[in-house]
Every structure is written in C-alpha cells, then in structure tokens.
Amino acid sequence: MNTIKELQHKIAELFDTRNYMSNPKELYEPIQYSLSQGGKRLRPLLSFMSCALYGGDLNEVKNAAIGLEIFHNFTLLHDDIMDESPLRRGMPSVYQKWDSNTAILSGDTMFVVAYEYVTETKPEYLIDTLRVFNQTAREVCEGQQYDMNFETQGYTTIEDYMEMIRLKTAVLIAAALKIGAIAAGAPKVEHQRIYDFGILIGLAFQLRDDFLDAFGNEETFGKPIGNDIVTDKKTYLYLKAYQLADTDTKTALDKAFALENKKEKIAKVLAIYDTLNILQITEAKINELYLEAKKLLKEVERPEDEKTEVYSFLMKLVKREV
C-alpha cells in the first residue's frame, strides 16, 4: 500500500497541474484563487486511502475525489458569505476579496465543476458514486442550515449539536471514504462500514476543532484562539458547560459571555470551563469516538497490515496534526 506521504504527493500533483481559468474571467478567477490555496485536501486523501485499503486502482477514484474537494471548496465560498467570514486559510475569503455576488456565482460554477469530475467515474461505479455525492451534498446544506438556526435560537441540546456536525462535517468525510471503497469494487457491506467509520472520525475531527479553538496553540492551529468564545458560538464546549453548570455557574457563564473586552471574555469563560472540567470531558468524548472508530476499522475485512497506515493517519487526524 502507498504511504500517506505518497498519496498526499499524488493529490498535490493532481491539483497543482490543473488550471481552472476560462472565460468570463470574472467568473473563473475566484475559482482559480480558491482551488489554488491548497488547504489540507483531506477529503481526496481519504478517498485515495480507502481505495488503496480495499486494493483498488487509484485512477478509478481520482475524478470523484477531485470532485469532492471542489465541492468542499464551493461550500466554503457560500458559507463565508452566510457566516460573514472575512478570512479563509489566512487569505481574504472570496466574498471579501470580490463581493457576495461573485462568491455566489463562482460557487455555483464550482458546484457544476465538481459534478463534471464525478460524472467521469467509471460507468459501473457511477450511479453508486453519484448517489453518495448527492446525498452528502444535500446533508451538508442541511447541516449549514441547522448551524445557522442554532445561532439564533435560545437553546440547543448536545444531541442536536452532534446531529448538526454529523451533517455539516462528518458526512463529507464518510462519503470520501465510501467513494474510495466503491471505486475499489469493495463489497457493499464494506461501503457502509467505512462510511460509519468516517462518521465517527468526522465527529471526532469537529470536536477536536472545537477543543483546539479554546485550548489549542495559535501557531499550530492556524487561527486565533478563543474565536468561538468571542463570537458566542454554540460549540460542544459551550453546550457541555451550560449542561453541567449549576444555577450560579450559569449566571457566571452568562456574565462572562456578555463581556465586551475580548481578552477578558476569553479568560473568564476559560476559567469557568476549567472549573467544569470541560477540557477533560471533551477529550474523553473525542477518545470515545476514536475507540469506536478503531473498532469498526478492525471489522473491515482487509489484512491487518494493510490498515497500519490508516491507523496512524487516524491518530494524527483526531489529534489534528494533519
């Protein structure tokens, strides 16, 4: 099996050799800008890993994997408008660099380009691949809607939150893995198994994101720490804190979140999180998901030594070192 490094190299090559420019340039320049920024390219990597794990030919999954990555980038263009995010990967987001209309229309075009790649899947795997892709795309939209709903509604349960991040984040990771299994001609039971595995990994991945936003290292995380606290984002940490807090602590939390001074607000909220053991509780939840995922991976009907690379990558992913 290829090492992760080799797969990452192949994917970088796939994207770096592609040019998305065409006419009208006002439409395609933002697409070129978005897709040449790189990013982790986690989703195509997962498709390649899964295809390799099931002994498939990487050429069979290549186009669908590119399609997934372009789809992911399309959602970022539109999400950044809706969430009013000025930055993406440390650069001005498309809606900020150009305007909302540009981000809408270039985003729509990226969505089509994603489908163009998926359409070039081998005919015998095309329908299965398209169905996964369609379902995932729809669920990602639903997840984004739930996320926006949560920010305006008074109370959100942890259960609702987990469902939201399943839709917004985990299904795309799961789909990336499933598409690899389909392209490798793996049996149907394995499609579902690797998908379920992906859901657990996706949830852990998002909780780690929540965790790092509060307890991470600004340099390795790549974003300012405490941003979720500053913007009152209803993360796992936030919801867990309110769930565990007694009446006095709830009042203290409300007061802390109402603070105007950003630095003071972050410090105060983190201090309360500390008294409630939010760090340990979140880490335990991530670990629980990780162990469940590991168990599913054990059930995958492939030789154990073929799974070694996946295990080691999984560890890194859940620890967010990739």
Add this chain to the structure above:
Amino acid sequence: MNTIKELQHKIAELFDTRNYMSNPKELYEPIQYSLSQGGKRLRPLLSFMSCALYGGDLNEVKNAAIGLEIFHNFTLLHDDIMDESPLRRGMPSVYQKWDSNTAILSGDTMFVVAYEYVTETKPEYLIDTLRVFNQTAREVCEGQQYDMNFETQGYTTIEDYMEMIRLKTAVLIAAALKIGAIAAGAPKVEHQRIYDFGILIGLAFQLRDDFLDAFGNEETFGKPIGNDIVTDKKTYLYLKAYQLADTDTKTALDKAFALENKKEKIAKVLAIYDTLNILQITEAKINELYLEAKKLLKEVERPEDEKTEVYSFLMKLVKREV
C-alpha cells in the same frame, strides 16, 4: 403523439403531486414555495415533446425533465439576489420574502435535488444526460456573469449580446430538447440537430422577451411594460438602436435614458426606437431565427405529421403565447 395540452397536463401532475418539504423547515420551505408557484414549466415540456417526437417513452425522460425545471428554478433564486429582483411570477422572490442567505442555501439545495432527479435516469442514458446537464449548468452560470458584466461595462456589441443570451437562456432550452432525444434513444446526429434547433428557438424566445418589454401588452406579458428601458438594460433593442443611430440620435438616446421620470423616459426612448424602426428590425431578426429553426426541424428524421404539434407549439412560443 400526445398533444401539447396532454403533455402540459402530465407535467402539471408531476409537479403538483410532489412535496419537497423536509427538515430543517427553514431550508425546505423556500424550495416548496419556489416550486409550487408553477410558471410555464417550458423546459420539461420541451423534453417531453422531444422524447415524444423521437418515439420515446415519456417515463424515460421524466426524471431528467423534472431535474431541469428544478435547476432552472434554482438559478432564479440566485439570479434574484444578484439582480436585486423583488418579484418573481408576481410574488415576492425568495431573497425578498426571506433573506439572501436563505436564497443562497435553499438554492444550493435545489441544485442538489435537480441532480438527484437526473441521477435517476436509465443507466444506459445516464452519462449522456449528465454531460448535457453539466455543460448547460456551467454555461448558464457563464451567461449570468456576462449579463452582469454588460451592465457595468460601457459598450456591448450585438454579437456579444447574442452570445450572452445563448448561454443564459438558449442552452437550457436546447438541453431540454436534447435530453428528450437521448431518452428516446434517438441517433446521436439527432441529439445535435434538436440541440441546434433549441438554440435558435431559445434566442428567438429571448429576443421576443426584449421585444415585448417595449412593445408588448402589459396584461398578456404579465410584467410592467418598459421595465428594461427604466433600468437601462442593454437589450437587443437598446444595442440595435445605438448601432443604427447617427450622432444626433445617439445624443437624443443618451438624453432620453438619463430622464428621471419613468413614464417620460419610456415614451421618449420608444419614440426614438420608432424613428429607427427597432420594432420592425427586431421582429425581422426573430423571424429569421424562426425560419432557420424551422429548416432544422424539417431535417429531423421523423415523419412530417409527427412534427405538426412541434411546429404549432414553436409558433406560439416564438410569438410568446405560451
């Protein structure tokens, strides 16, 4: 062959029996709202007509035809944001009734739903259908971008304008016809012939729209007359007028378009159009496209009596009576 009325009835049934509601309701309510407004449903009708013309089974084109109509409605949701159009089919547009974010995300979801329908095309016709659909979707985005470019740039040639309406309007009409031919298992040469026919019809259809906006009857047109003049829209009429005008008439046109009073502006511009024979010239251009289209339809390798319904519908369409 089914009469147009019978086909229209079948299509109305297809849409009226469908419910697009799901959760979260904030995402699906605007979709239900948009798709239950009706409209002409011209595109699925053309798919049905073409499938019937080539002796196909309408069930084979049904899903792709629904997909095309949903795609068309998705583009309206996003276009209405970009063009700041408060009304659509006499009702508040989605971005106006809800907000831009809703129109973006519900629109994206409609795009996925469109692909879900297209995916349910018979496997042997799936790739061809998807390729038409993808290419068309991309070109419609390009057309919208050119349209926006034209509104901000100083000068647009009639040639550029015709290319813009080809992309923005005609390709979807052509694609609807082509998809019908594919689903009927017609020979490849016919796919291209009916597509080229559709482009001519689509161009004529859009020029008729430009024409009616200036010279139409408010009641049958369904929109206030003169809106393109009020908004300085660079239509075929506008561009032709500037192309034909001598220096003095150009100055008069500039002055007329600069008028603040809407009624006066419309009257003044129409008076200049009259001196330049814009009505007759536009009608002649539409007729030229119509005759070219008729010639192509004659070449279609089907019995002439099977084409009668198409001819009569074509007449109505180019006269904008449907």
